Amino acid sequence: MENALWKKHHLVACEVAEDYETEKKVRMASYRGELRCPDEECLSPILKYCHGEIRAPYFAHRDNGECDYVLFEKNAGVFHGLRVLLYEHFKACDYPVEMETKVLPHHYSHLFFEWKDGVPTAIEIGTKSTNVDDVMKLQEAYSKAGMQVIWLVADQPGKTISEEHTYFMKRFCLNESGKKDLIVIGYDGKHITQYREDPDSYLVDGQEMVSENYPKLFSYEAYINDLYFEDGTLTTRGFEEAYNAFLQEKQLAFAVYKEQVEEDKAYLLRQYEVLRREREIIDTRVYVENPSGEEYEAGHQYILMVIDQQEQPVLDALGNRWVRCEFCGEVKKVAEFVSFGGRGRVNLGRCQCCKDK
Numbered sequence: 001m002e003n004a005l006w007k008k009h010h011l012v013a014c015e016v017a018e019d020y021e022t023e024k025k026v027r028m029a030s031y032r033g034e035l036r037c038p039d040e041e042c043l044s045p046i047l048k049y050c051h052g053e054i055r056a057p058y059f060a061h062r063d064n065g066e067c068d069y070v071l072f073e074k075n076a077g078v079f080h081g082l083r084v085l086l087y088e089h090f091k092a093c094d095y096p097v098e099m100e101t102k103v104l105p106h107h108y109s110h111l112f113f114e115w116k117d118g119v120p121t122a123i124e125i126g127t128k129s130t131n132v133d134d135v136m137k138l139q140e141a142y143s144k145a146g147m148q149v150i151w152l153v154a155d156q157p158g159k160t161i162s163e164e165h166t167y168f169m170k171r172f173c174l175n176e177s178g179k180k181d182l183i184v185i186g187y188d189g190k191h192i193t194q195y196r197e198d199p200d201s202y203l204v205d206g207q208e209m210v211s212e213n214y215p216k217l218f219s220y221e222a223y224i225n226d227l228y229f230e231d232g233t234l235t236t237r238g239f240e241e242a243y244n245a246f247l248q249e250k251q252l253a254f255a256v257y258k259e260q261v262e263e264d265k266a267y268l269l270r271q272y273e274v275l276r277r278e279r280e281i282i283d284t285r286v287y288v289e290n291p292s293g294e295e296y297e298a299g300h301q302y303i304l305m306v307i308d309q310q311e312q313p314v315l316d317a318l319g320n321r322w323v324r325c326e327f328c329g330e331v332k333k334v335a336e337f338v339s340f341g342g343r344g345r346v347n348l349g350r351c352q353c354c355k356d357k
């Protein structure tokens with residue numbers, strides 16, 4: 001526990017420890033049993049102050065009784081160090097921040113900001129184990145109380161993830177947070193990765209362009225000191241600029257790529273035209289000088305164009321004969337057919353896959 005009351009004073013454990021004289025006074029108050037649990041519903045409210053060489057300073061109940069604060073400690077104790085680091089950072093930003101605050105019935109918020117003007121804001125820390133029911137209940141409770149809640153996800157930062165292949169807490173942030181941002185912070189509180197999805201589609205011929213250089217989910221590396229509030233939303237310094245630069249670069253790369261695809265298509269069409277003219281001289285033989293690469297591909301397109309006449313067999317420039325299966329409709333080399341040919345059906349047959357139909 002970070003908070004305690006001493007007469008009229010509100011004590012924060014990590015601040016008490018900063019100064020020897022202050023800590024000595026608090027230790028004496030603790031010895032005299034004067035420290036109290038700040039939870040108004042606490043049934044055994046006497047606290048003690050503890051600070052050793054291994055654990056950071058904290059308050060604890062002298063006797064175990066029923067107390068929401070104790071319950072919070074039990075569930076969220078694992079985030080204690082992270083909470084203190086965040087608190088110290090936001091305090092240094094001069095934000096009106098408190099930690100471990102009971103603003104909802106029977107619930108402690110990890111961090112709480114009581115802005116002079118602006119919606120009171122809580123920060124909750126979630127993990128891969130945080131379930132949908134807890135998240136939705138808290139969303140509703142904060143909203144009813146006229147407050148907003150921002151979620152941080154404690155996990156390993158710097159991971160490459162995608163929206164479709166991650167756990168609920170992360171997907172929730174990517175879909176339902178203010179700017180659809182996901183902020184992942186390491187348990188050591190040092191590194192942060194902020195993610196945001198690019199909402200646009202990049203279609204070429206009805207197919208989504210996929211590129212490792214320009215993933216759907218943009219990610220940005222930062223440090224705890226980069227966290228700050230802008231327009232009531234938590235973000236990291238430099239994120240917005242980096243995200244916009246990423247989008248611009250992606251759109252440019254896409255435009256260049258699309259133009260290339262269209263040029264390639266125009267080239268192939270010109271090849272078909274050459275072949276079509278050849279056809280008048282050499283009939284259905286696909287004649288290309290160099291039957292490989294793009295020209296061979298053009299030749300294959302040509303086969304598809306001439307396969308459905310039944311007067312002349314269709315051969316490619318290598319001398320392979322091609323036939324259409326009348327069952328599955330596919331066009332393949334004759335080696336893949338169990339039977340083909342005949343009067344009025346020169347280029348039709350039954351392929352091996354359709355043998356039993």
Ligand SMILES: [Zn+2]
Nearest residue numbers: 037039042067
């Ligand atoms: Zn208590």
Ligand SMILES: [Zn+2]
Nearest residue numbers: 325328351354
């Ligand atoms: Zn078939």
